[in-house]
């Protein structure tokens with residue numbers, strides 16, 4: 001038995017939800033470019049959960065179900081006041097809040113398909129409320145109740161700022177949600193599948209997935225990209241900064257990918273949005289710095305940007321605090337996690353690989369006072 005480091009190249013599941021073939025990403029056979037340019041996030045949620053696009057009445061029903069379920073139990077909002085909220089990372093708070101949501105859901109332990117679908121709706125609806133309420137409580141503000149008539153993307157921005165967002169912000173945020181919704185067997189989705197393959201519940205799978213997404217080699221990279229842009233500060237400083245990092249073999253966040261070789265097809269969409277929004281909000285330096293970093297890292301290391309690179313300057317332009325970038329990833333990706341959890345349940349087998357043992361050979365137990 002020999003181990004494959006990081007399970008690279010190992011095919012660990014069959015899926016009908018999304019595919020990455022020759023650097024092309026599809027959700028249920030729809031090219032991500034097509035969806036990014038045309039679909040609402042709610043349509044994508046339906047697509048991932050039902051493996052087909054919704055008809056008009058089905059879409060209206062899903063929107064209604066999401067709108068009706070956005071309110072979170074008061075106890076979940078109150079828990080934000082039980083710790084020093086300013087010293088807590090929002091991903092840690094989200095991980096706990098999602099787990100806490102289960103304790104107030106009478107469906108939590110019901111494993112029927114109907115109850116699982118209700119949990120999916122509740123999770124997708126409430127994750128936005130939880131992230132935005134956290135941000136507002138941290139800022140000393142009251143959470144803002146969602147407006148039922150707004151789209152999912154618009155509601156998130158509205159609940160965060162308390163102001164109805166501009167159409168361009170809604171368009172950009174909707175596109176970002178569409179682009180982040182699913183990605184084959186990425187680390188957090190695999191985590192969710194491993195968890196529920198023990199026949200554990202949906203909340204456990206999603207809570208585990210949030211933990212995996214949090215790390216900087218995965219979803220946590222978008223916050224780190226923004227940290228880098230803030231540290232660099234201006235286009236003139238890019239060259240020295242990047243050269244120094246590369247010379248010291250420090251990874252540049254937002255570059256590289258386990259699966260893509262030529263490039264991540266989501267990045268060009270985010271690049272276009274970054275250019276538009278940074279210029280519109282009078283902060284073109286964030287785009288200019290990003291482009292210069294992109295040229296250098298791709299030029300010197302042949303590493304293309306991934307989804308996390310240009311999303312950082314997009315979210316920054318939308319006025320979003322930097323440590324909320326990864327929670328926003330979770331707001332979108334919960335749709336994919338849930339889709340994979342359903343697919344796992346539908347054809348379940350315990351996921352239990354082997355490990356190659358590389359420790360000492362057979363040893364004889366020695367009593368503690370003789371060691």
Ligand SMILES: CC(=O)SCCNC(=O)CCNC(=O)[C@H](O)C(C)(C)COP(=O)(O)OP(=O)(O)OC[C@H]1O[C@@H](n2cnc3c(N)ncnc32)[C@H](O)[C@@H]1OP(=O)(O)O
Nearest residue numbers: 216217218219221250251252253254255256257258306308
């Ligand atoms: C949504 C997402 O999860 S997208 C990924 C988000 N993560 C990041 O942006 C973090 C930065 N990138 C990385 O760490 C990696 O590219 C990963 C984790 C995404 C994928 O990497 P892996 O397939 O495991 O490749 P691995 O980390 O083994 O790197 C292979 C080589 O490329 C180098 N490399 C990979 N990514 C980078 C990077 N961002 N900057 C500089 N060098 C890099 C490694 O140092 C290594 O070099 P070596 O062979 O000389 O030691």
Ligand SMILES: O=C([O-])CC(=O)C(=O)O
Nearest residue numbers: 182183185186187258307
């Ligand atoms: O697929 C991966 O390894 C990481 C990624 O890009 C994602 O989860 O969107």
